[in-house]
Amino acid sequence: MVSQSLPQVGALGSERARQKPWTERAHEWVVTVDHKKLGLMYIFYALVFLVIGGVEATLMRIQLAVPNAHFVSPEAFNELFTMHGTTMIFFVAMPILFGFANYLVPLMIGAQDMAFPRLNAFSFWMTAFGGLLLYFSFIGGSGVYGAGSAPSVGWWAYAPLTAKAFSPGHSTDYWTLALLVSGIGSIGAGVNLVATVLCMRCRGMTLGKMPLLAWLNLVMGGMVLAGISPLTAAQLMLCVDRYLGGHFFDTQAGGSAVMWMHFFWVFGHPEVYILVIPAFAFASEIIPVFSRKAIFGYPVMVAATVAIAFVSFSVWAHHMFAVGLPSYGNAFFVLTSMVVGVPTGIKIFNWLGTMWGGKIIFATPMLFCIGFLFQFLIGGLTGIMLAAAPFDWQLNDSYFIVAHFHYIIVGGILFTIFAAFYYWYPKFIGRLMDERLGKWHFWLFLIGFHLTFDFMHIPGILGMPRRIYTYEPGRGWGIWNLIVTFGVAFQVAAMLVFVVNLVRSYYKGKPAGNDPWDAWTLEWSTSSPPPEYNFAVPPVVKSRRPLWDLKHPEDPDWQYE
Amino acid sequence: MLGASGLTAANGAFGVIAVGSVPNIFTPASTPADQIYKLALFVLVITGVIFLVVGGLLAYSLVKFRRRPNDDGREPGQIYGSTQIELAWTVIPMLIVLVLFLTTARVIHGIEDAQAPEHALDVTVVGHQFWWEFRYPQYGVVTANELHVPVSDPSSPSPTYLTLLSADVAHSFWVPQLAGKTDVIPNHVNHTWIDPQQPGVYLGQCAMYCGTQHAHMLLRVYVDSRADFDRWIHEQQQPAADDPDVAAGRKIFEVTACVNCHSLRETIADGRFGPDLTHLMSRTTLGAGSMPNTPDGLQRWIENAGAIKPGCQMPAMDLSPQELAELVAYLETLR
Ligand code: HEM
Ligand SMILES: [Cu+2]
Numbered sequence A: 001m002v003s004q005s006l007p008q009v010g011a012l013g014s015e016r017a018r019q020k021p022w023t024e025r026a027h028e029w030v031v032t033v034d035h036k037k038l039g040l041m042y043i044f045y046a047l048v049f050l051v052i053g054g055v056e057a058t059l060m061r062i063q064l065a066v067p068n069a070h071f072v073s074p075e076a077f078n079e080l081f082t083m084h085g086t087t088m089i090f091f092v093a094m095p096i097l098f099g100f101a102n103y104l105v106p107l108m109i110g111a112q113d114m115a116f117p118r119l120n121a122f123s124f125w126m127t128a129f130g131g132l133l134l135y136f137s138f139i140g141g142s143g144v145y146g147a148g149s150a151p152s153v154g155w156w157a158y159a160p161l162t163a164k165a166f167s168p169g170h171s172t173d174y175w176t177l178a179l180l181v182s183g184i185g186s187i188g189a190g191v192n193l194v195a196t197v198l199c200m201r202c203r204g205m206t207l208g209k210m211p212l213l214a215w216l217n218l219v220m221g222g223m224v225l226a227g228i229s230p231l232t233a234a235q236l237m238l239c240v241d242r243y244l245g246g247h248f249f250d251t252q253a254g255g256s257a258v259m260w261m262h263f264f265w266v267f268g269h270p271e272v273y274i275l276v277i278p279a280f281a282f283a284s285e286i287i288p289v290f291s292r293k294a295i296f297g298y299p300v301m302v303a304a305t306v307a308i309a310f311v312s313f314s315v316w317a318h319h320m321f322a323v324g325l326p327s328y329g330n331a332f333f334v335l336t337s338m339v340v341g342v343p344t345g346i347k348i349f350n351w352l353g354t355m356w357g358g359k360i361i362f363a364t365p366m367l368f369c370i371g372f373l374f375q376f377l378i379g380g381l382t383g384i385m386l387a388a389a390p391f392d393w394q395l396n397d398s399y400f401i402v403a404h405f406h407y408i409i410v411g412g413i414l415f416t417i418f419a420a421f422y423y424w425y426p427k428f429i430g431r432l433m434d435e436r437l438g439k440w441h442f443w444l445f446l447i448g449f450h451l452t453f454d455f456m457h458i459p460g461i462l463g464m465p466r467r468i469y470t471y472e473p474g475r476g477w478g479i480w481n482l483i484v485t486f487g488v489a490f491q492v493a494a495m496l497v498f499v500v501n502l503v504r505s506y507y508k509g510k511p512a513g514n515d516p517w518d519a520w521t522l523e524w525s526t527s528s529p530p531p532e533y534n535f536a537v538p539p540v541v542k543s544r545r546p547l548w549d550l551k552h553p554e555d556p557d558w559q560y561e
Numbered sequence B: 001m002l003g004a005s006g007l008t009a010a011n012g013a014f015g016v017i018a019v020g021s022v023p024n025i026f027t028p029a030s031t032p033a034d035q036i037y038k039l040a041l042f043v044l045v046i047t048g049v050i051f052l053v054v055g056g057l058l059a060y061s062l063v064k065f066r067r068r069p070n071d072d073g074r075e076p077g078q079i080y081g082s083t084q085i086e087l088a089w090t091v092i093p094m095l096i097v098l099v100l101f102l103t104t105a106r107v108i109h110g111i112e113d114a115q116a117p118e119h120a121l122d123v124t125v126v127g128h129q130f131w132w133e134f135r136y137p138q139y140g141v142v143t144a145n146e147l148h149v150p151v152s153d154p155s156s157p158s159p160t161y162l163t164l165l166s167a168d169v170a171h172s173f174w175v176p177q178l179a180g181k182t183d184v185i186p187n188h189v190n191h192t193w194i195d196p197q198q199p200g201v202y203l204g205q206c207a208m209y210c211g212t213q214h215a216h217m218l219l220r221v222y223v224d225s226r227a228d229f230d231r232w233i234h235e236q237q238q239p240a241a242d243d244p245d246v247a248a249g250r251k252i253f254e255v256t257a258c259v260n261c262h263s264l265r266e267t268i269a270d271g272r273f274g275p276d277l278t279h280l281m282s283r284t285t286l287g288a289g290s291m292p293n294t295p296d297g298l299q300r301w302i303e304n305a306g307a308i309k310p311g312c313q314m315p316a317m318d319l320s321p322q323e324l325a326e327l328v329a330y331l332e333t334l335r
């Protein structure tokens, strides 16, 4: 059996880097192939788009706060929800998760970099250009009057609304090309993650001794490969339709609108899990450390993740229950959609098992994870309601569904992303984020989140469809929409606190040291921020928690694994 | 890209439309909606119990296992897992899933595979950007945005079977109190059915984003007593009014582009791009529920429909005030 060695290295190059002129430093960022720099660039890029997408959401909520508002025009509203949805999924959630994966996976498996550093840089820049292309449509996407415009087809861009006949001008093309280009970036990132985890692990780290974060990102990378491809194929077909006179989706010439739906959701549902599995990864690292206990049921957690990945490729038509599939088709997708809830439930139980009997510390990262657990539980249960197809015939395309998926995406994924910021920022920057501001951020965001998204379920039950730019008074929706918009104010305030915290801590934060949380995985064995090649001497591990073994030589983990 | 005037509530253009009924999915008035309602209650109870159990355990562990101020600083006992427990929380959810699946499948079958009885009413629904066309093939009647169906007596049901077609993009037919939604997709024929058991007006709305005015693609279902329904059908079957007093208006209608987009029986107008106007005045709203059908409203609509429903497919008709008045006078006779 290999023995363990964990060199504690100091910061090698980073002091020197600070003295170079800014042009040279900027140049270094642009040409870098270092996984940490690319990771930070992904994260920064996504934060910028989070603000943009947030502004778009706020504008929509102002418009909907009262009946018959004239804050934005109908066209502008339709552009806003299209841009908001597309931005949030493809240019916020995906890149931010890729960013964390990029930074953390090599560190946590004791590698010096990703498997393909140049592909890594290429992937980032493709993603970045995709976002720019989407937003360039504001200038270049000539609308009806030749002025710039944005796509207004919704983030699923259902055919035949995307056909030239119904979406003239170029804005829909910018949407298509943006997703094509960034999709290539995502596929590159997926290849890289899979290769890195499979080939770059340090000595002693068998698959069964990887931190869960590495496992989950391996699964995510694999899902990206299988999931993004149908989207890319569909975008190419749409381009052919729009420019070469193809008829894939052109219903006026015998094409099929339903085929687009299948293509889109074969991508679209796995996409949700591509986003949520890295979120699970954060929770699976943070909850144990702040409960002071090893993760409960590690092998089961891995198995559940793999099960989710496979089953999630067979549930897509639960987005199409109202499309008029035959009854046995609908029943099949009811079954698969409910079955995918089982491994998901198992994960929640295992996090609960991890906390059970621990000593829970309510630091900011843990607070966000606890928020995640409650909200993900509720979002999962409303998901079960939607999986019951007839119930979905009522709820689908109403505000209930908007509430449901924001419960998952904001209440689940975004909450764990915030947890990840508070937890790993000290590793990235070398300074801790401020705890007091962190608590303000958490509580403001929690209140805002619940005001907005709890009350959003109700107008859906009262028959309010999604994607409407206004509604008449007297339909019983007004008061709920007002509360929903009121909650957004809290979320905006919370985001301001968060940004202030990010910036302030960069200059004034408490120095973090290598291991501020008394944690157990390899990234905490190196300096903060880590030196250029992470570890001066490649580490050798014997268990899933190498730093636990180091700190507790009397009772090391490898005795039990 | 922002509209100029900021927030102004209830400016009147759409103000008086709502019939006061909230289309709550939990107040069903027809068999499909009712079956969904019962399934929904069942699912709500099960998910509610799961929430209480899991949420309760979560809350309990947060309180019970928090680190106390007088903590001794030692790490708690490390537990790595337990096969029995894992097995329990795998098998129990599987059983719950099985029960939920079987219950759901039964309701799907009950609604989707229901066979139309012989005396069912057939209606063809055609979704257009941004209005609804309703055709009654058994009676030769065509109307728009306001669907009339007979009330169905549970002891001898007379349901209405709807065939859903689209003239352009995808829409979705949704009247929450009568049935769940069914998408209306071009090149893809869909079906749904309703058997409302209470006379009244039920509000619905297009539920699939279909373009600029998706928000104003409302529909209302008038559930009439058998006698009222028969009378309504009879009136709709009558030829269009031809009042010599408004011959000037009729002339304007016939020489304007109106006829290319609208149908009006016994005239040359046979367009299908816009709603059938033969019995226009029998409808209570204009523009798929955008405004009440009043003489003043009608005039404003024809003058410039886009000012009322921006982005709708009816162009401003550039008529002189006199032409407009004469045209509206003619349209008002189309009862
Ligand atoms: C936190 C504050 C947020 C607010 C207040 C908000 C609000 C909204 C609103 C009002 C809509 C339009 C609903 C409709 O008209 O159908 C919407 C749609 C959407 N949102 Fe958000 N959102 C927020 C955050 C997010 C985040 C973080 C994501 C993803 C990472 C996200 C993803 C989406 C998607 C995918 C859509 C669908 C767009 C479409 O209908 O095409 N949202 N959101
Ligand atoms: Cu899905």
Ligand SMILES: [Cu+2]
Binding pocket: B170, B171, B172, B206, B207, B208, B209, B210, B211, B213, B214, B215, B217
């Ligand atoms: Cu619509």
